[in-house]
Amino acid sequence: MKNWKTWGVVGVSGLLIIASWILGATAGGTVAGELSADALMIAAAAVAGYPIAVSAWQALRIRMISIDLLVVVAAVGALFINNYWESAAVTFLFALGKALERATMNRTRKALSDLVDSAPETATKLNEDGSTDTVELWELIPGDIVLVRNGEQVPVDGKVISGHGGVDEASITGESVPAEKAEGSEVFAGTWLRSGVLRVEAVGIGADSTLAKIIHRVEDAQDDKARTQTFMEKFAKWYTPGVMLAALLVGVFSQNVELALTLLVIGCPGALVISIPVSIVAGIGRSAKDGVLIKGGEYLETSAKVDAVVVDKTGTLTNGRPELTDVTVLDDAYTEGEVLALAARAETASEHPLADAIIRGAEDRGLKVELVEKAQPVMGKGIRAQVDGREVVVGSAELLDHTPAEEQILQLNDQGKTAMYVGVDGRAIGVVAVADTIRADAPAAIRALQDKGIKVVMATGDARLVALNVGAELGLDEIHAEMMPEDKLELVKELQARGHTVAMVGDGVNDTPALAQADIGVAMGAAGSPAAIETADIALMADRLPRLPYALGLAKRTVRTMRFNIGIALLTVAVLLAGVLLGGVTMSIGMLVHEASVLLVIAIAMLLLRPTLREEMPVAQSMVAEREMLEV
Template sequence: MQFTPLARVGVWQARAQNEAMTLSLQAPPGTGSPGRRIGWVAGLLRRYPLVAATLVVGVAVLGLLGGRQPDLAQWVGSGWALVVAARVAWWMVKGVLGGHWGVDLLAVTAITSTVAVGEYLAALVVVLMLTGGQALEDYAANRARKELRALLERAPTLAHRLGPDGAVVDVPVEEVRAGDEVLVRPAEVVPVDGKLVSGEADFDESSLTGESLPVTRRVGEAVLSGSLNEQRAVVLQATAAAQDSQYARIVAMVQEAAESRAPVVRLADRYAVPFTAFAFLVAGLAWWYHGNPVVFAEVLVVATPCPLLIAAPVAFLGGMSRAARSGIIIKNAGTLEQLAAVRTAAFDKTGTITYGRPELLVVNARVPWTQEQVLGLAASAEQYSSHVLATSIREAAEDRGLELVPATDAHEEATHGVTARVHGHEVVVGKRAHVAGCSAGVIEQSLGPGELAVYVAVDGQFAGTLVMSDHARDDAPTTMAELARLGIAERLILSGDVRPTVAHIASAVGITRVHAECLPEDKVRLMRELPARPVLMVGDGVNDAPVLAAADVGVAMGARGSTAASESADVVILTEDLAKAAMAVRIGRRTLAVALQSIWLGIGLSVVLMLVAATGAIPAIFGALSQEAVDLLTILNALRALRGSRHDDP
């Protein structure tokens, strides 16, 4: 029995609904039970054996004290504290040999000094702080990575491929090729980029774009990999293999982002040397003043600066997570620091400030050619170009019912034009200078505001022009105003289009400085000559890839666009939303502010506690407990980077 695609969808949809109902009746065993909670705690202790061992030793020491065996309790507590101190000292030596100066010396000295003066309970608290610091850092980092991990966890591994007879075969997603038909059931993630074959359906694209509302797609429309199919089974025809689909590119960028380390973290490490010297100075002066080595230990106990090491990474991961939640992938955590300091913003025009979908206004043909012939020849040649103007020309020809014919010997000179042999004619399509360089009789086309001209020559003779117009994005003026409010006074356009067109668009969005008729190498040169740095560059096309790589912060608009631009950029905006370029700057500024606030909060509270401890007013055990509170406050402050302030400003 042969089913049509729509009939097959109805059968699969009913089957999927039955499967979902069956699964909904099967609750996972032990959810919320005491046994499950105990198992969760046991798993944490197995993951952090030093924390578990310290807790066991602490309980044993308290038991010995309760059993009136103080000497044995002191031996057990002191022995374990010295073992951990030796382990930390080994890590410290390896770090110093590797050129990394940290604050472990303070921790080792605090443990050994408290043991030496008999304050072994305080030593155990310091040990618990050090061993528990890794667990606390993991928790905070995992909280911050939540949105980044969500993309990785959603990546599908299997696809339901349809055979010629309509049978469904589950295959690894890597085996799907362009042209294959794939079934996507309700609540499943679309495995590859494709176009919808069956009737309209709703898709949740929030993990890709940050847009919470579902998007309705109809037959023939593109569906992005990584979208979540909502309520009905659908059939897609793959337009790309899994490794070439948008979701795979995003996952790769997220993995790169999650593994990066920001410069500000190294900056925090550099605070370690003066902080350590200050702590030893205060502790030494307190010992000299009081004549009591116990005060020396009490000062060092409160000087153990775990927040100095943890706060910055947590804040930067939080900022990256918040950006990903808004549809902005920041590939490298160090980019956040650059975003915070941006002083100049440069933009490509077509597809970035404008919608990138120029409309054909008129065809001006020269005798003996007609308008239809000029447009048809130009569109046939433009089949071999990836430029947005080429797409618009092809669509205009198809809308007028013109047939595009294959061309031979076609080649493109980036940003200049295309040369191809169509129906035995040599057709050149592109900018005026390019066409004039290889043909005769070229006449410059007069243009109105916002218009541009594509010149066409046939067999070495000028054949006519295609007059087109592209419009500025609705959010472009507000984006420029927001960047100005953020203190980025220098804003400019770097474009390959002619000056009148670029100047018109610049004036419409509030930009006064333009560089027109730029080749890719011109854009790179101009980028490097800009004096107010760091420089933010926003673009979207293949020809923007070099300048995005040359910028201090390259931002690619729309991961649906050029793969080359996305790979060259430091930041990828997953939607066609220019305002998110300004949002990325705001997130960078807030993240850096929160990171530095957290570092100085940890330093400031530790200094205050050191000065109080130097008076002898804080017993070592209470000093150790107070330092735990400082750690917690600092990390909680760093987690503020996960959310924005009222106005998204620091």
């Protein structure tokens, strides 16, 4: 209804103007014809001008002189000097510009409306007797089991208790490839099951779901004002009365009312005022569609200035869990597979985190890993186990009868790996090593950040040797190891003291002090953390490091767009002012150019809505393939 009224006013006013032209052209210069044509033109001005006058009055009631008041004064003044066409043209073009502006702003908010539209309304509840009922979301409670079939929408946040399938999570994480889900996996409301069938235990329902929190966050972010926008609004608050005073003085001293009214029209700062909010809405909307939540306009501006990023190692640059990296044979009587199989069988009796890495490494290579008959963990040294009647040990040299050569162990340790001897009946037969491996997408992400002129600093609590090896492989600019949370805080302060604008990527727990101190706090993999969605300045919904350079790059593009649009708005006013002083620019031409500039800055801002997410996945995939070849 509101859209119909807006465009209805524009349509009726436009038809009245056309009717006036036709009547003026066909009346043959008769007095009655000219009067009728003028009456239609006045009617056109009244139809288009009434909503503008109402808006101006509402602004005056709260003691604000708005752009609408400039237009109303100019239009009424034109009527008093019998310039009916100028009055109708000014009001019609302004109304048309407002309608187009509203339509394009709605387009820039499409990312938010898409999120709202993706919210599910019903669910298939699975009853205890195995029957199903279609229920409204508000009828569900945490712990209920819902059934999701192929092609259906996941109605709740929850955990998969049975089933297997591929879930399209683009609305939450921005990922284009469906995520494989099985028992124990997390799923989110608003996503779509593209294959399989899932039974899901409800955890977050309706307003408690991740989707609802994202919608709330994007709503707040798009309404949040950047520092530049706040400044421009304060500027416009004084600028508009200044334009009216200048026009009054020009009219008094020049005795040219039409010139004064023309100055009112060309002085409208519409493009100046709209240039920033439309850019912010478009930038934040685009990033939300790609699974990056930015807290608001102020944080968008700050992100554009970031020139130093502090990142943790474990789980950010690395995979966050140890993996088998090396198997070395020390006794020619054994093959590499036999050494690994014996080590894996011995570790089945161990609860140490490194044991799981060795077992998984053996299974990944197709080796059968059976439970040992008998085992005894040795505190701080490793484990002894009985395997097929032989004593197998995995751990330090102290578990062996004969001290083997330490060259292999020292070489692997120097690479930041944890190396262990594998022994049979007191004699070393091989060495196995494990390490927290670098994420496949980390090198591309680091290169992307550095290509943007951003310093990448690693701050980790891990051992210095491990940190140095990871930092060297990734080509980091600074490496800080064995750091406590308070040390990370001091590092951020030091970087800021050096003049850097710092973004901190952390887990939000141990890194809380540093995250709070940093100019921008970044949470990665925030889809599973409602707290991170609410508190982080930038929340990367997917656990993908390349989203960070993308987010910072989008922030820079948005700020460049804002500045470019401000330049266009100021240049337009300057050119029009010169045109008025030199002659040739009328009220109608001034309003036409003014509205064209408004639409131009909106169109430029809308370029931010184009998909630009590139994550260098071919590079990451080639690295994975290369590592697999080396392991074979």
